[in-house]
Amino acid sequence: MGRAEERRARQRGARRGGKSGRTGIRRFFTWKKMLGTFLGLCLLAMGAFAVIYMMVPVPAANAQAEMESNVYKYADGTVLARTGEVNREIIGLEELSEEVRHTFVAAENKSFYKDNGIDFKGTARGLLNTVSGKGKQGGSTITQQYVKNYYLNQDQTVSRKLKELVIALKVDREKSKDQILAGYINTSYYGRGAYGIQAAAQAYYGIDAGKLNVSQAAYLAALLQAPHQYDWAIASATGKKLVSDRWAYVLNNMVEMGKLDQSVRDAQKFPVPKTPKAAPGMEGQTGYLVEAANAELARQGVGEEDIKAGGWTITLNIDRARQQELVAAVDKELESGLDRKKDKKAATVQAGATSVDPRTGKVVALYGGVGATEHWLSNATRRDYQPASTFKPVVLAAALENGAKTQDGDPISLNSVYDGTSKRPVVGSDTPFNPENEDDRDYGKQITVQRATNQSVNSVYAQMIVDVGPGKTKKTALDLGMRDGDGWPERPAMSLGTMGASTWDMAGVYAGFAAHGKKVTPSIVASAEHRARKITLKDPVGGQVISRGTADTVTAAMQGVVKEGSGRRAAGAYAAAGKTGTSENNRSAWFVGYTPTLVTSVALFGEKPDGTGQVTLTDTINKGRANGGGVPARIWKAYTSEALGAADARERFDLEVEEPARGEPSTSPSDSGEPSPSRSERQREEEPTTPRPSNTTSRPPVTDPPASQSTRPTTRPSQSQSPTDGTGPGDPGGEPGNPAEPGNPNEQRPQFRPPGS
Structure with missing residues (x-):
């Protein structure tokens, strides 16, 4: 073999060697190797999640979640005033009918009573949208929304989403479904300044939550998706169409879940809410009445800090007429x-x-002055004359x-x-x-x-x-x-x-x-009740x-x-x-x-x-x-x-x-x-x-x-x-x-x- 042939042979070998190298790279990314890598990453993610699960505790409730208003009522039960930073009155689930409870399940999470508290697909979608800057997205379970409202905040960050996922899993194991549902409907925001279903029932229909019918409850459940947009009093034509459709969606889901008869569903008419009113303030005689009631409660052993903490329903002896x-x-x-x-x-x-x-000692009427916001010192109770x-x-x-x-x-x-x-x-x-x-x-x-x-x-x-x-x-x-x-x-x-x-x-x-x-x-106080305590009045x-x-x-x-x-x-x-x-x-x-x-x-x-x-x-x-x-x-x-x-x-x-x-x-x-x-x-x-x-x-x-x-x-x-x-x-x-x-x-x-x- 001459030198020329030897050189050509080496060149052919080099070419064959080059082709052989490219084939080796392709072999490196075979489906078996890719599957193994994926499984390894999954194991790594699972391990990381396990670490996060162990490291992230269920925190104490955030400050706002437990804030409640105090509700003051006339002797006939009509509301005199609400006080406090947050318009909320926490109530027990037992105060609501079963149909009312299931409107929220039908609206937000039909599998609520069967799932483990999380929706991986919805959470992943939310994370992706958060990272990509698309803003707030739905898809969370009732448990996750409760965790967000009660334990965390409304921030749209990856870390908050991960915490929500972990805490939801833990909460689902630690609390009953009814406890979670009660927490959810009591912490959610319904618009019109109302937090919780009791405040919402008053704001939209002027009644206590325990008196809501299924049609009204379905509207309140529908509101949670977009409280401002779906408020009938201020909604655009599009907003009214959307909330009407969602209201129907809630009722239809209840039929599908077996929680509402079709005949009852067919009889429902859209419950147009009342025109919004400003929450009763301290103007006029109201402030004097509230102050007198608080002073009497203080004499009965309810301290000022107890009252400020909120959650009281205080019925007065005041005869409205x-x-x-x-x-x-x-x-x-x-x-x-x-x-x-x-x-x-x-x-x-x-x-x-x-x-x-x-005959009873009841204070049936009181005049404190020209108005509590103008002359706060009550002329009815002052002792300086x-x-x-x-x-x-x-x-x-x-x-x-x-x-x-x-x-x-x-x-x-x-x-x-x-x-x-x-x-x-x-x-x-x-x-x-x-x-x-x-x-x-x-x-x-x-x-x-x-x-x-x-x-x-x-x-x-x-x-x-x-x-x-x-x-x-x-x-x-x-x-x-x-x-x-x-x-x-x-x-x-x-x-x-x-x-x-x-x-x-x-x-x-x-x-x-x-x-x-x-x-x-x-005595100006007829009764004073709190979900955590009840006062026996003299x-x-x-x-x-x-x-x-x-x-x-x-x-x-x-x-x-x-x-x-x-x-x-x-x-x-x-x-x-x-x-x-x-x-x-x-x-x-x-x-x-x-x-x-x-x-x-x-x-x-x-x-x-x-x-x-x-x-x-x-x-x-x-x-x-x-x-x-x-x-x-x-x-x-x-x-x-x-x-x-x-x-x-x-x-x-x-x-x-x-x-x-x-x-x-x-x-x-x-x-x-x-x-x-x-x-x-x-x-x-x-x-x-x-x-x-x-x-x-x-x-x-x-x-x-x-x-x-x-x-x-x-x-x-x-x-x-x-x-x-x-x-x-x-x-x-x-x-x-x-x-x-x-x-x-x-x-x-x-x-x-x-x-x-």
Whole structure:
């Protein structure tokens, strides 16, 4: 072989060798080798997943998932307010019908009760779309969605998707399917600010979730795919078409699953939801009611942090109709005559009221002020003003309960005679005290307790508290439910109500009188329930704290106040008892009154517009001084006339007066023959700056009943009150004169005159 042939042979070999090398590469990627590689990668992935499974724990719930609102309801069950950062009320699955539960399974995960909690295909699709930037995609099981809502967040990241997968597997093993389903429907967002099915049912249909029918539930289940787009109230035509189709899809799936009969399915009509409404806020009286309820729960052992944590359903004793009637009464008799924006004096007037059913202790209505978002401090529960002469019935109760005697040694009764001289120094006290009667008026040296109550004569009650003892009087007040606060000085001045008290407190005290001497603690909370605990509330009506005879005698005395005393403006077509009060410097004016079935305490307070201190009510709602027998009594009457049903209006006091008054307790003016104020005298009292001629007439003294009669009065106080015609006595001795009081029909009226005055 020559060199040339050898070279050609080498070249041919090289070519054959090159072809042989390419064939070797192809052989390297044979199907067997590729399968082996794939299996190896799978094993590696499985190992990695096993490591991840062991390393990723089931975390604690995220902060938002357990947030709930507190739901406050009126006595009739309608929602008053929802509070909290998240509008959610977690409920148990047992509160929902089986059909309602299965609407969510049919909408999201028909195999829910059979799968192991994950959907690998859907998760892989979601991961791929996340990596490729295509955004959020569906395909997750109910378990995975629950994990995302309850344990994780809504971030669309690979790491979050992997965690979701691992945690879903673990949760499916640790929890029952029903627990997972309940968690899912309670944590999902339904639009309209509603988290969870209970809030959604209220937002879309105005009912509790337990009352949803299958058609409504199918709509809510359909919403979860696109809450905003599918909200019927704001959806486009396309959105409405899509949600209608999905609603039908849910129902059809239920038939396929055997959870709904075809005939029932065919009868379903699309349940158009209600127009959305703003969630009830704290405006108006709502904030005052919620604050009062929370304060009562705090007294029952539910702390502020417990309330903030949410999850409470709190039903109030507030009667929605009576609440509206109380607000209307204040608006009519006070607010309609005030211009708070332009009149600086008008802006200082604050009103508060509390209304209680004395038979149950329930607070049925409350007025806290012009609005909780404008004046947060509730005028119904504040205790920084004096109750003034509304405390005098407590002094009388203490005297009767303790068998106190006058300085002459006579047992105190409604017919006991006192010295009504203005500025008369009290006798028998280590603390000197000589209070002035209103307008420094003298009522003579012989005035009965009944008339002194009618006219609120300071000098009489100052001596009476000395006769019974300030300490014993204070004890009676505390027994009836008043609060000690910073401590009251046990001095004769107590008789004028110099301590602090709220309309709430005074309504409770007078409810005790109406309840024949039982202690009544006003209660605004009917029930407070939480899925984790339930509060057992105390009975608002307690035991006997003063005798029935004492309580009923005080009621008899206060009937005279309403019939022909300082509370005449409160009289109406119902039996009523009550007492007026006006504090020092005219900073507060009160009327606390009651019928056999309703006690209401009304007060006006003078407060600086910035809330930094107290000011006088003088020249605010009328010329001169304001008093309890004016606007407060008119508010009381306007409210009571509407709040009493026909049956309640016919109720009469059933009194067992412990020691009979000599004749009718409301007899005026004096049992000793003291002259009765004439019409002109009343006008002088009502318009002290415009003196008018006067004349007097005498009435015979009231005599004792025959000795053969029982200790019960032969004549009880009149049980039917009617509006005054202006012929009774004038304004009280202990109350500021009010030119708006009834009297001469031709008298000049004040500038302030709300409609209906």
